[in-house]
Amino acid sequence: MSHNTFGHLFRVTTWGESHGAAIGCVVDGMPPNIRFTVAEIQAELDRRRPGQSRYTTQRQELDQVRVLSGVMPGETEGDYVSTGTPIALEIQNTDQRSKDYSDIAQRYRPGHADMTYDVKYGIRDHRGGGRSSARETAMRVAAGALARKVVPGLRVRGALVAIGATWVDRSRWDWDEVPRNPFFCPDAETATRWAEELDAVRKSGSSIGAVVEIVAEGVPAGLGAPIYGKLDADIASGLMSINAVKGVEIGEGFAAAALSGEENADEMRPGPDGRPQFLSNHAGGILGGISTGQAVVARFAVKPTSSILTPRRSVDAGGNAVDVMTKGRHDPCVGIRAVPVGEAMVACAIADHYLRDRGQVGAVRA
Amino acid sequence: MSHNTFGHLFRVTTWGESHGAAIGCVVDGMPPNIRFTVAEIQAELDRRRPGQSRYTTQRQELDQVRVLSGVMPGETEGDYVSTGTPIALEIQNTDQRSKDYSDIAQRYRPGHADMTYDVKYGIRDHRGGGRSSARETAMRVAAGALARKVVPGLRVRGALVAIGATWVDRSRWDWDEVPRNPFFCPDAETATRWAEELDAVRKSGSSIGAVVEIVAEGVPAGLGAPIYGKLDADIASGLMSINAVKGVEIGEGFAAAALSGEENADEMRPGPDGRPQFLSNHAGGILGGISTGQAVVARFAVKPTSSILTPRRSVDAGGNAVDVMTKGRHDPCVGIRAVPVGEAMVACAIADHYLRDRGQVGAVRA
Amino acid sequence: MSHNTFGHLFRVTTWGESHGAAIGCVVDGMPPNIRFTVAEIQAELDRRRPGQSRYTTQRQELDQVRVLSGVMPGETEGDYVSTGTPIALEIQNTDQRSKDYSDIAQRYRPGHADMTYDVKYGIRDHRGGGRSSARETAMRVAAGALARKVVPGLRVRGALVAIGATWVDRSRWDWDEVPRNPFFCPDAETATRWAEELDAVRKSGSSIGAVVEIVAEGVPAGLGAPIYGKLDADIASGLMSINAVKGVEIGEGFAAAALSGEENADEMRPGPDGRPQFLSNHAGGILGGISTGQAVVARFAVKPTSSILTPRRSVDAGGNAVDVMTKGRHDPCVGIRAVPVGEAMVACAIADHYLRDRGQVGAVRA
């Protein structure tokens, strides 16, 4: 809802800096009597974890999550049942080479939040980006693993659909392909091409942007709270809050601007079960801020990270002109690891709205 | 923050349906001792008001706003000074031809919120779209007029940058041109072309999408509350909550995905006053969710309205196949009137963050 | 939740000053498909309305409430069905003798909020107390009338249990007596005694304090959100926010401090239906912040109003010593009219927690 908390009834509060002792989150509002395992959370974290290929930062974090509260132990170790009280999750930070950053303590990296944090707070944890580091998103992924459990039948999947100007070919879209390549790419041919292109980017010390698509299936019709808590507005807020995201769209998104009303309207016919069935999904599963029962489709654009080896003109905290080059370990395409993060934010927004309609307790009583 | 309220410390709660007795809003958190006139609010409302050209709905609403609370009268009639207590604004609904809608009471218009409201609430005010009508946005505009007063030196302007596939020519951008044509177009030549294109759309009973750009100047550096209350996340939420909006972007937006880190980074040099000065604004004035002091630039895509004269396949509330054609008075391009609404949402988000940093009382004491 | 809004899912936002054009509220979160009549709201307002006996202020307000949004008309005039969208209620202010207050515009009445509003906001609507007037509580009562409809079987009643040092005799408690006397007194004999005592207070231009008791029956077991949204914490917040209230207690309240664990514990035995049945209700129907299913019992103390005819030493806005005497029309015992207000706050808190558990939509689907 605000500051370091996302959600209204399914509330995720994250804390921690890139190079502090630990990072963590509190999930407040998890319905009671929901079974989950620490392995399920870990599996999601492992998808986001750095150091898994040469296309992501070489920082090695085991990202071993612990469940500290809000549960009763299940039958085997690592099995839990939620009790309805806040669930605290925590990951110790282990691989922190703070010295990598010492030379940028007083320098503002262009395109980074260095200057704005200093202006706002008058103090900044410069080590690894501090609070503005993408490391915070690990806890979103952990919380998202719980959110996925809240709505029965919910399935939230994501894929990278563009790196730079190279888009996937939707005619070859195959969800099964996504975990098979290091890009979350649903199209094997495009993945091969991306590998070549990213190698060039990496070797030149540069970086490149990307576009991520999230598809949520099994979203019950009726979720979303008009006017300012529309499901799409909350998804937009959640996705835009991810590091480096500069654009968010639902369904046709910006392409809808060029369509006519005839083209864009999703017609309906009675379905086999007598309920309204849509003949298309330009709307991305949301009308008037409320889910239609179709798949919710969201995309977001991730800018190229400014942590590059090419020196850029900047200033330091004292107001002097300096040139800045980032030597730390970084991702040539931060958009890749944003895929599980985007899934998590969409899952959290949907879980939150599910509880707004059904209540924390009502959700498991129906 | 939720449901029918936007904002955290500058909180706007709107109420009312298209064809109810009135619509209104409560602005809670307005700092005390700020002078404003009802004419200033009315001027903003008049920019959004329907019936002003043949390109917007012919519904005639005077949209005469009244200030019911939260103020002491100033020296002349219609002058006010805020007292720090909630300001209630209200507009009577006067021109309601409910009969226009009687034939769609039981039919779901494709692309409209008819079906989703019914699924969610089990009841729906079908007259003019009820709560899902764009009429609600009048109160956003009214609240935005107050938000503009909160931050000294803030200037929020908007323009339509695309209708359908026709974009403005940025080399001809002229803010002075915006109020001179019925499209909020900053480019006279494009405005002429749009006039022709929209005439064709209107005559065929069709509709077309659009893209709006909002530019906020005078935004102090340092506004924005990481992690989940980032200024861009709140702007995204506010803009996405506007009727028919399907995409939101900040600065380079989706185009950033195709850029390299070198291209996208905004370099800095010490400015004449010794403070950091940016050499470009790809970021759209926001880094790490915090304003940089540059202009905040946001764009959003508005889909074509589904209220068209061409019959579309649909179902009715009883589950039967029907064809739906909307005969009411509607805008061929709802994106036009979204310009002042977008300005208002950006102004409200900025005012809210200004107060989060400085406090309701501190904002006027500094 | 904050400032001028009470509640989390059943959210009541009030606005308006004693001598402005109108007062009103927005009830956001009312479940859909709940039938109510304007007469039901009016009936509650009439119980709080001033000018009904010589023991309350002679200000004559018809307090005629209007329903402006959030409803579809029912079968007869004044009948409504909620649609799930915000319900706006409004009362025009009609009898405003602002001149009565002109001599206290610059003087701080001891015991009033005059000085604190000036210190906080640097401006104050002095007419009739402005926003700090008890007139605001009319909208709480109106909202409470809707809250009562949210929880099936809920019955919230209140009574005055003490004026000054004179307490009702609980052995004579008769709810049917409450509407028969001008004090909401459940004990006819005490009502007679209060009439005499209050006549003396009124004639001397003085005022006296009171204690109100609210009893809510039909509260489902399980309502209340540990830790900081406990049902008793929210009731305490709601009651303490009523003008002139200085103390709140639940069940045994302060008397519990003098009890032993044996005396205070409410023992249980299996009830006729097999469910736990309490043998006493020292807890006032709440354990660990969660309702037990017994009657929720709350009491609050109302201080004597400081609007008295005896001059009191004070200062003016310029810092000069002055003597202040309030000549306006006031209640000798403001606690009397606080009874329906207390009922409303308890009803709102219970409705809010009912929705937190079951959701806005789930509440009417079970």
Next chain:
Amino acid sequence: MSHNTFGHLFRVTTWGESHGAAIGCVVDGMPPNIRFTVAEIQAELDRRRPGQSRYTTQRQELDQVRVLSGVMPGETEGDYVSTGTPIALEIQNTDQRSKDYSDIAQRYRPGHADMTYDVKYGIRDHRGGGRSSARETAMRVAAGALARKVVPGLRVRGALVAIGATWVDRSRWDWDEVPRNPFFCPDAETATRWAEELDAVRKSGSSIGAVVEIVAEGVPAGLGAPIYGKLDADIASGLMSINAVKGVEIGEGFAAAALSGEENADEMRPGPDGRPQFLSNHAGGILGGISTGQAVVARFAVKPTSSILTPRRSVDAGGNAVDVMTKGRHDPCVGIRAVPVGEAMVACAIADHYLRDRGQVGAVRA
């Protein structure tokens, strides 16, 4: 603001159960650049810590707090400077004799939250009371230590003013006496008497209630957000949310009910500095929900714990009649350890309102 979070801009979210791996809290909204030491937090925790005298539970918890985020290290170990990002505090649970509770897993202790948690959530962590244990209040005390740092010059102190029917003699009130006895008693003679009385209670396996008084000095005039975020309403909510609290009052509190307007009004005269000076403080430092600049005075009643050795009639989870006796280590008077908890809640409420007025950043910029 809700559920497991207290506060609006100074937000404290606590998590953890009595017998889980750890307990903790996240303090979101701490202004940047505030210096504090872990020793300062520890000192407050040590005042609340159990096992320090024979009058409190013999459970031995070192309650060693760690600071995990939101800070930059200061010059010496354990010194910190806040950065404006969330501060996570954590305490490992070390001394958990869960077996003590095994026999009450299925039995509802009268006066405890056992039954209500089961009814609400359908599951309950019975070990040591789980989430409903007073152990959670350790994190309130830790957060309160930070809250005390937010408002310059703020001093919040508490004292026990009654155990059972034995009240302190206010004519002997000496704040210096409070830390010298195991009761936080400001009156040495009463402390001696309480020692005798409590010995008897303890030996009989019984328990007794208490009343706590909190006095906050150095509260700036003007804090408090009418109407539903009044300073006294938020203090009432915070204090009522403490385990076993059944009543809260401000200033004269319930005694005000028996006073006349003349007696209760706090008269004013110009002070030496020309500003209004109160001649008394019946109001407890709050008028109209806004602080007057005088000391804020709050009291709360703590019921006797129901964990007693005398068997009480009850039921078990299966609905059978059982007798329950609590054999665990418990406090004969839980009100004693509530003193630092009450201080913490008042400090948090004041810090929150300080930030609402001045903003998170503005608070340290003035």
